[in-house]
Amino acid sequence: MCGIVGYVGGREVVALLIEGLRRLEYRGYDSAGVVVRGPEGLIASKAEGKLDRLVDKLEREPLTGSFGLGHTRWATHGAPNERNAHPVLDARRRVAVIHNGIIENFLQLKTELIAAGWEFETDTDTEVVANLISSLYDGDDLRGAVDAARKRFEGMYAFAVMATRREEIVATRQGPPLVVGLGEAENFLASDPAALLTYTRDVIFLDNAELALLTPRGVEIWDAQGHPVERAAQRLNWDPIQVEKGGYKHFMLKEIHEQPQALQDTFGGRVDFELARVEFDDIGFEGSLGESEVRRVHLLACGTSLHAALVGKFLIEELARIPVEVDYGSEYRYRDPIVEPATLAVGVSQSGETADTLSAMGAARERGASLLAICNVANSQATRISDGVILTHAGPEIGVASTKAFTTQLVALFLLAVRLRQARGMETAAEELAALAHLPQAIDETLALEPKIDQLARRFFRAEDFLYLGRGINYPIALEGALKLKEISYIHAEGYTAGEMKHGPIALIDEDLPVVMVASGDRVYDKVISNMQEVKARDGIVIAVTDHDAEELAGVADEVIQVPRIHRLLQPIVNVVPLQLLAYFTGVRRGADVDQPRNLAKSVTVE
Ligand code: M6R
Numbered sequence: 001m002c003g004i005v006g007y008v009g010g011r012e013v014v015a016l017l018i019e020g021l022r023r024l025e026y027r028g029y030d031s032a033g034v035v036v037r038g039p040e041g042l043i044a045s046k047a048e049g050k051l052d053r054l055v056d057k058l059e060r061e062p063l064t065g066s067f068g069l070g071h072t073r074w075a076t077h078g079a080p081n082e083r084n085a086h087p088v089l090d091a092r093r094r095v096a097v098i099h100n101g102i103i104e105n106f107l108q109l110k111t112e113l114i115a116a117g118w119e120f121e122t123d124t125d126t127e128v129v130a131n132l133i134s135s136l137y138d139g140d141d142l143r144g145a146v147d148a149a150r151k152r153f154e155g156m157y158a159f160a161v162m163a164t165r166r167e168e169i170v171a172t173r174q175g176p177p178l179v180v181g182l183g184e185a186e187n188f189l190a191s192d193p194a195a196l197l198t199y200t201r202d203v204i205f206l207d208n209a210e211l212a213l214l215t216p217r218g219v220e221i222w223d224a225q226g227h228p229v230e231r232a233a234q235r236l237n238w239d240p241i242q243v244e245k246g247g248y249k250h251f252m253l254k255e256i257h258e259q260p261q262a263l264q265d266t267f268g269g270r271v272d273f274e275l276a277r278v279e280f281d282d283i284g285f286e287g288s289l290g291e292s293e294v295r296r297v298h299l300l301a302c303g304t305s306l307h308a309a310l311v312g313k314f315l316i317e318e319l320a321r322i323p324v325e326v327d328y329g330s331e332y333r334y335r336d337p338i339v340e341p342a343t344l345a346v347g348v349s350q351s352g353e354t355a356d357t358l359s360a361m362g363a364a365r366e367r368g369a370s371l372l373a374i375c376n377v378a379n380s381q382a383t384r385i386s387d388g389v390i391l392t393h394a395g396p397e398i399g400v401a402s403t404k405a406f407t408t409q410l411v412a413l414f415l416l417a418v419r420l421r422q423a424r425g426m427e428t429a430a431e432e433l434a435a436l437a438h439l440p441q442a443i444d445e446t447l448a449l450e451p452k453i454d455q456l457a458r459r460f461f462r463a464e465d466f467l468y469l470g471r472g473i474n475y476p477i478a479l480e481g482a483l484k485l486k487e488i489s490y491i492h493a494e495g496y497t498a499g500e501m502k503h504g505p506i507a508l509i510d511e512d513l514p515v516v517m518v519a520s521g522d523r524v525y526d527k528v529i530s531n532m533q534e535v536k537a538r539d540g541i542v543i544a545v546t547d548h549d550a551e552e553l554a555g556v557a558d559e560v561i562q563v564p565r566i567h568r569l570l571q572p573i574v575n576v577v578p579l580q581l582l583a584y585f586t587g588v589r590r591g592a593d594v595d596q597p598r599n600l601a602k603s604v605t606v607e
Helices: 013-027 051-060 106-115 126-136 142-150 251-256 259-267 303-320 329-335 355-366 381-385 404-422 430-436 439-447 449-458 473-488 498-503 525-538 569-591
Strands: 001-009 031-038 039-046 066-073 093-102 155-163 170-172 179-182 187-190 202-205 211-215 217-223 298-303 323-326 343-349 370-374 388-392 465-470 492-497 514-519 543-547 560-564
Touching: 001 013, 001 093, 001 106, 001 142, 001 170, 001 211, 013 051, 013 066, 013 187, 031 051, 039 051, 039 093, 039 179, 051 569, 066 093, 066 155, 093 106, 093 126, 093 514, 106 217, 126 142, 126 155, 126 381, 142 211, 142 439, 155 449, 155 498, 170 473, 170 543, 179 303, 187 211, 211 329, 211 430, 251 259, 259 439, 298 303, 298 329, 298 355, 303 343, 303 370, 303 404, 323 329, 323 355, 329 355, 329 449, 343 355, 343 404, 343 465, 343 560, 355 381, 355 492, 388 404, 404 430, 404 569, 449 514, 449 543, 449 560, 449 569, 465 473, 465 525, 473 525, 514 525, 514 569, 543 569
Parallel strands: 298 323, 298 343, 343 370, 370 388, 465 492, 465 514, 514 543, 543 560
Antiparallel strands: 001 066, 001 187, 031 039, 031 066, 093 155, 155 170, 170 211, 179 187, 179 202, 211 217
């Protein structure tokens, strides 16, 4: 969604804000802007499009001043143009606001403010925030004005406000994240710690409904009732290097290559390989529902994380013999789900911020489920509302297309499945856990296929459509391959279970259609080969991803990507890697902005 950054202190503020926005640009990139306190009041500079447009503008028309706010936008209300870019100033130019989220009752508030004589220049809901705060601001107590105004807002939002009188920033959140960074005679605010890492690793994550006041001298926080909150800072162990491209052309490629280490980090320290047991010291969902009592699992997620959840269903049902339902976060609460006693609802989310997933988790909780989050971002909202958490430890994922977050989610779901199996007193999953130890090596070997996949992209990047087919536990991998290609290259791609091909998609097949088929050595391998024959019989182009000997498919597939074989339940983690690379190289060859694809944002914090 949108990226927020704020600074109070003695540094050159505009450069600092721009550097922070660079780290947050993945959250939204429709427009960007900064505001500082200048000699004659608040001065803002904004530009439509990517951050570089703002940087160019600031080079032509430099801005100087002290303390300030910066914003990078993913448009919700109002077109993504300069007029609607943030920061948004109130009609009297007394306060400046940057905002992430949606004020759902903005129309009603706007009508009231217009009736009271306030003028509006933008189409944003943010301007309601600015004008309402300004209408309540006596020129002295900004915190009081923000506190009073936020009580009128409905929706999910995080915003930060500054005025000219004092060097201070006031910020609050209800839903989307805000983190305060602590420095010496300076303090920072951001929607994501990635923006702060160059300056500080000592941070405080704001809770919902808290309000923070930042000055160079310190940070004060109050809860919804106005009581002061004492919370010690925590030290982030993220390395600033992790949010750099590290020699790669794009974050996406870097993150694809980080997978062997990321997967190792997901299971490292959590598996006793000698005893063939999964030991989580940090899961702790016993609070409301003992692991051995779990009788049903609901997996709730969106996008790529939903595809991980679909694989998770196979893992949990097969390893722990517990029935699993998988739901889109955006659908779950609207279908009045049946939550039986002893249901564990698991929110799967890289960011832990996705509004739809959070709402679904809330709906499961209301109906009596215990909540577990499988999440990459510690302290995110998903982790805070859950009884237990399995952090995926993938490290920061900056590329908008999820790659290492996906494969680490699969490992986390595998660990959960084994853990539930153990809790039920079933036989140890010795073979599966032994295979897990080889997974990073298998991914390393798969990455060595990169030149071949680049060549494949060269052959097919002009195609207008792609079909992805898989079966069983590899069906969600077909969905994920198609999603990656769509996101990164804007080529229309569909994922289907191979068995469904004959019920409709077969009509699409002709000599121009590349069909990517995941043909793993599991129980449906032979069936997938039959499906390949059906594609070939209709002149389709078959690109096979297989752990079988490439020779076996020589007569039936046009192109074969042979990946290392691992245990059947872990094979999807290997199989998805060539599909990530295919999407990446296809996107690059088509000249697409693979790290920041059009219309997307890394985390979608609105419904
Ligand atoms: O942060 P989350 O995992 O909750 O995000 C869910 C989806 O928005 C996300 O996976 C999205 O589909 C990605 N762009 C996929 O690459």
